[in-house]
Amino acid sequence: MKSPWALPRTVSLLVAVSTALVVLTTLALGIAAGTYAARVDFADATAIRNSQLFPDEPTTVRARPLWVSADARSAIAIVAEPVSPTAPAPFGLTAWPEPGQFLVSPDLTGSVEELGARFGELAGVLPDEALPSATSRTLLVRPSEPLDDQWAAAGFGVKGPMQQVAIQGSGFFLDDRISAPAAFAGIVLAAVLPALVLLGTALQLAMRRHARLNRTLEVLGVDPRRLHRELLKQVLPPLLVGGLLATGLVLVTYFTDITVPFAGFTVRSVDVQRHTAIYAGSALGGLLVAVLVAFVATYPRRLAQGNRPRAVKAPRSRPWLAVVGVAAVLVTSQVAVAETAAAVAAGEDRGAVLWVIGGSLIALCLMPAMVGQLMTLWAGGITSLARRKGSATALLLGRGLENSRRAAGVAAAGAALIVVTGLASTWALMGAIPAVQAQKVIDQIDGRFVQITPPSTGLVGSEEALAALPDSVGILTLMEEAHQLEDGSYDFTTSIHGSEPALEHWGLVPGEETPVTQLPGMLSTTITSGQTTPVAINLGEPVPADNDEIRLAYVAFNVDGTRVDRDAVQRAVAQSGGPGWNVSVGGENWVIGANDLAHAFRWIGWFAIAGGILLISAVWIRTVDDQRRQIAKALPVDALFSSHPRLPAILAYRMGVIIGATLLLGGGTAALFARVTSASLSTTGGSGPVIAAVCVMVAVVLGAMALPTGFALQKLSRDWTPGGARD
Amino acid sequence: MHAVSHSFGQTKVLDDVELQVGYGESVAIMGRSGSGKTTLLSCLLGLITPQVGEIHLGATALSGQGRRDLARVRSETVGTVFQHSELVSELTAEENVALPALMNPRTKAGALDRARTLLADLAVPTQTRARDLSGGEAQRTALARALINSPSILLADEPTGALDTELRDRASALLFDLARINNCALILVTHDPLLAGRAGTTYHLDQGKLRPAQIA
Numbered sequence: 001m002k003s004p005w006a007l008p009r010t011v012s013l014l015v016a017v018s019t020a021l022v023v024l025t026t027l028a029l030g031i032a033a034g035t036y037a038a039r040v041d042f043a044d045a046t047a048i049r050n051s052q053l054f055p056d057e058p059t060t061v062r063a064r065p066l067w068v069s070a071d072a073r074s075a076i077a078i079v080a081e082p083v084s085p086t087a088p089a090p091f092g093l094t095a096w097p098e099p100g101q102f103l104v105s106p107d108l109t110g111s112v113e114e115l116g117a118r119f120g121e122l123a124g125v126l127p128d129e130a131l132p133s134a135t136s137r138t139l140l141v142r143p144s145e146p147l148d149d150q151w152a153a154a155g156f157g158v159k160g161p162m163q164q165v166a167i168q169g170s171g172f173f174l175d176d177r178i179s180a181p182a183a184f185a186g187i188v189l190a191a192v193l194p195a196l197v198l199l200g201t202a203l204q205l206a207m208r209r210h211a212r213l214n215r216t217l218e219v220l221g222v223d224p225r226r227l228h229r230e231l232l233k234q235v236l237p238p239l240l241v242g243g244l245l246a247t248g249l250v251l252v253t254y255f256t257d258i259t260v261p262f263a264g265f266t267v268r269s270v271d272v273q274r275h276t277a278i279y280a281g282s283a284l285g286g287l288l289v290a291v292l293v294a295f296v297a298t299y300p301r302r303l304a305q306g307n308r309p310r311a312v313k314a315p316r317s318r319p320w321l322a323v324v325g326v327a328a329v330l331v332t333s334q335v336a337v338a339e340t341a342a343a344v345a346a347g348e349d350r351g352a353v354l355w356v357i358g359g360s361l362i363a364l365c366l367m368p369a370m371v372g373q374l375m376t377l378w379a380g381g382i383t384s385l386a387r388r389k390g391s392a393t394a395l396l397l398g399r400g401l402e403n404s405r406r407a408a409g410v411a412a413a414g415a416a417l418i419v420v421t422g423l424a425s426t427w428a429l430m431g432a433i434p435a436v437q438a439q440k441v442i443d444q445i446d447g448r449f450v451q452i453t454p455p456s457t458g459l460v461g462s463e464e465a466l467a468a469l470p471d472s473v474g475i476l477t478l479m480e481e482a483h484q485l486e487d488g489s490y491d492f493t494t495s496i497h498g499s500e501p502a503l504e505h506w507g508l509v510p511g512e513e514t515p516v517t518q519l520p521g522m523l524s525t526t527i528t529s530g531q532t533t534p535v536a537i538n539l540g541e542p543v544p545a546d547n548d549e550i551r552l553a554y555v556a557f558n559v560d561g562t563r564v565d566r567d568a569v570q571r572a573v574a575q576s577g578g579p580g581w582n583v584s585v586g587g588e589n590w591v592i593g594a595n596d597l598a599h600a601f602r603w604i605g606w607f608a609i610a611g612g613i614l615l616i617s618a619v620w621i622r623t624v625d626d627q628r629r630q631i632a633k634a635l636p637v638d639a640l641f642s643s644h645p646r647l648p649a650i651l652a653y654r655m656g657v658i659i660g661a662t663l664l665l666g667g668g669t670a671a672l673f674a675r676v677t678s679a680s681l682s683t684t685g686g687s688g689p690v691i692a693a694v695c696v697m698v699a700v701v702l703g704a705m706a707l708p709t710g711f712a713l714q715k716l717s718r719d720w721t722p723g724g725a726r727d
Numbered sequence: 728m729h730a731v732s733h734s735f736g737q738t739k740v741l742d743d744v745e746l747q748v749g750y751g752e753s754v755a756i757m758g759r760s761g762s763g764k765t766t767l768l769s770c771l772l773g774l775i776t777p778q779v780g781e782i783h784l785g786a787t788a789l790s791g792q793g794r795r796d797l798a799r800v801r802s803e804t805v806g807t808v809f810q811h812s813e814l815v816s817e818l819t820a821e822e823n824v825a826l827p828a829l830m831n832p833r834t835k836a837g838a839l840d841r842a843r844t845l846l847a848d849l850a851v852p853t854q855t856r857a858r859d860l861s862g863g864e865a866q867r868t869a870l871a872r873a874l875i876n877s878p879s880i881l882l883a884d885e886p887t888g889a890l891d892t893e894l895r896d897r898a899s900a901l902l903f904d905l906a907r908i909n910n911c912a913l914i915l916v917t918h919d920p921l922l923a924g925r926a927g928t929t930y931h932l933d934q935g936k937l938r939p940a941q942i943a
Contacts, residue, residue, distance in 0.1 A: 001818070226830045
């Protein structure tokens with residue numbers, strides 16, 4: 001006997017595909033966790049020879065990690081040397097590089113020239129499998145001269161800094177810019193939840209076909225658990241097929257590297273082999289979640305405790321919830337905009353992103369209530385207009401919308417899609433805000449000076465390092481001294497020292513004091529620590545006391561006013577003073593930070609697109625289902641009583657109302673929050689264009705529903721006979 | 728059914744209703760549309776829990792029973808005939824009749840044989856799919872399905888509402904005959920005075936009150 005609960009092939013396929021997507025998205029969580037574990041392992045492996053942590057072990061290495069820039073993004077250089085000829089080479093190397101040589105991770109092979117200016121000659125590429133990920137940005141440098149005891153630590157350094165070394169370099173949605181909890185939450189929100197929504201929609205579609213049969217059989221005395229078992233029997237095979245196919249991907253990754261498209265990231269088989277439990281566990285966990293969702297979704301709904309008239313109102317009819325939603329969106333978006341504007345003005349980092357995320361989440365939770373209320377109001381308006389004008393089409397449209405949870409569901413899902421995408425793009429673009437400030441600074445500096453930072457405090461090695469610079473380069477010395485105040489905090493004073501021509505070049509008068517903000521030519525950008533006291537201008541070299549609280553930095557410039565060759569200055573000071581000497585353009589660190597952030601945040605865009613596709617698929621399924629039901633209801637009236645076909649118009653207007661509610665609430669909410677990345681704040685033009693594109697996409701997709709609906713309508717019109725339509 | 732009252736919002740649909748039907752007896756409940764007939768039937772089936780009063784099906788009190796227990800009580804005690812037969816269009820008549828029995832371990836054995844016998848008695852082609860049955864055949868199939876688990880109570884909601892006069896007469900005769908032969912308590916809800924006239928007792932439900940009625 002053929003099971004009356006048998007699923008049509010398309011529905012089975014939908015269940016299989018959506019289950020596969022649930023498993024793949026949870027596998028994404030596993031990849032993130034695996035990458036993180038790889039970094040921790042890397043840190044542990046390199047820190048194990050640390051003499052401070054393991055004093056009984058003989059020290060074999062002296063090293064110091066350095067934060068460096070390469071191609072306007074950050075990287076970590078581990079400057080290390082063996083202390084005995086038998087010291088094993090690190091990072092899986094068979095031998096140490098020669099003094100003055102360095103090795104780079106594969107991601108840094110394009111920056112060899114820039115890095116060579118500071119670290120010497122390239123000796124090769126670090127073995128891929130020794131690094132925590134294929135996109136790690138790490139160098140191993142063996143200095144040409146023995147390392148200073150004061151500067152380098154015994155071993156590879158304490159574990160703390162090494163953790164930073166390990167985390168450096170972009171991983172799978174994990175970076176030193178995105179914490180592990182934030183990354184996991186992001187993947188769950190942007191990918192796992194949309195995949196579950198799609199699976200839930202597919203299961204709902206499957207169950208709706210049998211709702212009437214289930215009700216009838218339960219009234220006839222069939223145990224609901226027995227019905228549940230029958231339903232599960234139909235759903236589980238496609239669910240397991242989809243789930244196991246996706247889980248099989250773990251097997252593939254065990255043997256082969258797989259590159260994530262459009263993300264510049266490779267899931268390496270070596271990582272899967274090292275952390276098989278994490279990868280397999282996440283995939284099986286996803287399958288388990290899918291089975292649990294199916295178990296819950298297939299339980300037959302309780303028989304209604306009601307009859308005509310209905311005892312309770314439809315749950316979506318809660319106007320106060322809609323009002324709370326609208327108020328929350330208006331208030332939180334306004335606060336976010338004000339916070340961002342204040343942050344940009346003050347050059348500070350404030351919590352505007354929390355207002356954007358919090359407000360968007362509130363909007364998402366209350367979206368069904370807002371959409372339901374809006375559609376109830378519209379439907380009421382259409383119905384009352386129809387009754388006044390005597391329009392049958394409008395009457396059928398209005399009444400059809402009044403009680404349609406499905407239509408409200410379609411609009412709520414579409415609006416949620418726009419808000420999620422808008423949130424992701426807004427969040428991602430907020431990272432670009434500091435880049436605007438940094439770019440302004442760089443434009444103003446225009447390469448007329450570079451800042452030279454020595455590796456340690458005091459004047460150690462300065463004379464030798466600076467002597468290597470050509471005569472055409474002038475030097476100013478910045479001396480920053482910290483004074484501890486009574487309340488325990490520190491105050492900083494800075495003085496500028498230089499020869500007479502050097503001071504004259506900058507228009508500085510010896511013996512005077514100048515407010516930081518009035519220093520010429522953006523010199524103020526090199527003076528940090530938020531100093532407010534005036535800067536003393538002194539003639540001659542500084543003679544600082546032997547005090548660790550005193551820091552020195554140098555400003556190098558061409559005496560003829562031309563641009564400074566940064567790499568040439570770097571090469572000169574590094575060759576004479578060692579790799580610890582760093583040369584940078586003022587404000588450059590902001591750009592590097594913004595670039596790192598943008599690189600890390602590419603995952604937000606990636607997951608926003610993936611989540612968007614999943615949600616739009618769910619919207620599509622709901623829309624087709626809604627249209628099918630609407631046809632079944634209105635077709636008999638149309639076929640029997642209408643002088644001309646009204647159904648196409650009803651369906652078109654209905655879709656128009658749904659699209660309108662979707663765009664008004666989804667687009668409106670996203671646009672309100674997107675103001676924090678408006679063109680005035682961001683070089684990218686803000687997230688407005690992104691949201692506009694998503695709105696157009698959603699409207700087009702919903703509008704395109706007319707196509708399958710049109711075909712279905714033609715077929716139904718042909719086949720319809722009185723008594724044929726049941727629902 | 729003892730002192731049963733139930734309201735939907737401000738509307739009192741059942742007001743202190745008393746109803747007792749013995750095995751082998753038949754009762755018809757009439758009333759205007761919206762008078763609460765279907766609500767009364769839903770209470771008897773345990774689909775609606777009345778706000779006041781008690782309902783017993785045989786020795787079993789419905790109040791306080793869980794969803795599964797109610798389903799078991801219906802399976803063992805009650806046979807139900809719906810107005811629109813509610814058959815599964817893809818299944819044959821025989822499969823439709825056997826389906827509720829097949830889904831219960833206690834009644835599973837020989838379900839298809841019993842369905843075949845019942846359908847043969849009611850002159851319904853056993854292997855015809857439900858979607859190809861005529862209106863009368865479909866309703867007789869629904870009647871056979873109601874009897875598949877040998878219920879002691881037969882509930883029917885407008886069982887002949889969708890049939891023509893000739894079919895209505897044949898179906899109603901069949902319904903009463905089967906109830907009598909199987910010693911079932913028959914409770915039917917109908918607008919049809921002719922159908923109600925066949926019942927031993929007829930009640931009229933109006934403004935929540937259930938009162939004995941005379942059929943002209």
